[in-house]
Amino acid sequence: MIGNLGRRRGRAGVVAASVLLSALFVLGPSLTGDASASNAKASHSPLLLLPTFAGARVLWNGQNVSSASSASSAVSISKGQSVPVLFRFGESVVGLVRSASLQLTYLGIVLTTSKAGAFVTTGSPFQGEAQFNWSFDPLYDALEGVFEFKASLLNATGASLWSETFYVFAKAPYLLESGAVLVLLVLAVAELYWVASAIREARKGARPPPPAAWVPPSQGTQGGPGTTAAPGEGQAPGGSAGSPPAAGDGGAGSGGTP
């Protein structure tokens, strides 16, 4: 009874935890989206709302990163490749922007930051530029996959004036070259093997026990034909050969003569 109650409580706890996590999972993106939107509103000065800043852009290997705003549409980089990253921004904010930075974020941690000073060009629609080459090579041996990058334009104090988030897929030719992938694959196979062996053990444990070995009846008084009743079936002491079956006897097998 108490065990059943505890089991029911345990099940209810698991169900409640699952529902809570599901709700958090569904509401999570909207909550974080609201938070980022409010942060953006709080951190951006009115100057950022000028139309000229709307023309700021980041080119990753010549491709505008605004098209890589999700993991599925990430721009790619290969091993050994050095990608030119070009920041361009409008004339009216040239005096504000001092440098540009590129941050790689993984599990909420900034892994690398690259910076370049901004300079002014003439004769092009965009008057300000900042450029540097970016390579994933220091991290390639350990990691690959999709990573989030944040490109920012910074003022003289290092505060962010404008930023854009995009995704980059760092991929090896066979997707197997980084150490993390190999370790994870080995670990996944090992876990699957352990799950399978645990299920096999459970099935062995559920097999019905083998029938008990037949114990020959003791020699002497209990011996004789007609005493083949199973143990505990109401054998009469002294053997039942030749005697009529007693009431409450095991019935078949214990009577010798009718």
Place this chain on the structure above:
Amino acid sequence: MSATSQATSSGVVFGIVLVFLLQQFGLLALSDLLMSVLYFAVAAIVGGVVCGLAARRAGRKPAPVG
């Protein structure tokens, strides 16, 4: 350690490993900490529950003899 609890713990680890593998193969981004923790928690719970239930069910149903 019973077979059910062993299968459950292995399923939890397998779920977490699977999330990392999906990120490595470019199907999932683990940049935001909150979303990453959510992915890991859901994968661990699902993996543990599925494997634990499978072992428990196998424990109830005897294997075919032979």
